[in-house]
Amino acid sequence: MAAPESIYNLLPRLQQPPARPPRYISTFRPSVKQEIEKSKAQWKTMGPAKVAVPSPKNFLKKHSKEPKLPARKKEQDSKKLPALSVPRRTDHPVMGIQSKKNFINTNAVAAITGLPKKPQPIYVDRRQGDKYLLETSGLVPKYIKKKDYGITPKYVTQRTEETKKAQKDYETEVLECLKKKAMKQLSDEERENLLQGLKKNWEEVHHEFQCLSVEIDTIPKKLHKAKLESQMKQLEHDIDVIEKHKVIYIANK
Secondary structure, eight states, X not given: OOOOOOGGGGSOOOOOOOOOOOOOOOTTHHHHHHHHHHHOOTTTTTOOSOOOOOOTTSOOOTTSSSOOOOOXXXXXXXXXXXXXXXXXXTOOOOOOOXXXXXXXXXXXXXXXXXXXXXXXXXXXXXXXXXXXXXXXXXXXXXXGGSTTTTOOOHHHHHHHHHHHHHHHHHHHHHHHHHHHHOEEEOOHHHHHHHHHHHHHHHHHHHHHHHTSOSOOOSHHHHHHHXXXXXXXXXXXXXXXXXXXOSOOEEEOO
């Protein structure tokens, strides 16, 4: 119920602020204050009491902080300069030396007794074309004249032996597995029938997938579409595996 109207309610009233509770003071304040005063030093916050003032004579000089090179050793100063291969300006050639060798006769004898120089084999690209060396042209059959031409390299024979050994080990392992697990090999006819059956199943699933509605907006339709896609993917994988491997072993039940 609302209070009855009264003219006294229209008079302004003084708002008395609420009384504040007393300020909280920890009971451990005196003990903490006493511990801080004991451990506090005089220079703890204001620095040391006395600091040595630098002397005005030790001022920073120019280039004083640059790295200085080590002093030059005396051995380096005493080293002599290397001898010059070019004759000096003041040097004079030795004069008056004469040879008694007859260069004309010597050259004539060398030309008569010397073997004639064989011309280098060349080829031209056309009748009046430029000349090229035959050796560097690639027309000379150098490779077939090598000692190891036509011989199978060692790494090829080694790889062939390793492949044969691996194939032999695999065949022996398969035979042991056949003996232990009684596995049998699928014949060509059975393999072909299995492959045709997988392809027929894939066509049926693909036809069902093609018959789906264009707009797939419900959860059952989405689940059905995902199921068909997974079946098609699995069938494609199985068909690919059977087509790649001609020899297939299965457990003989």
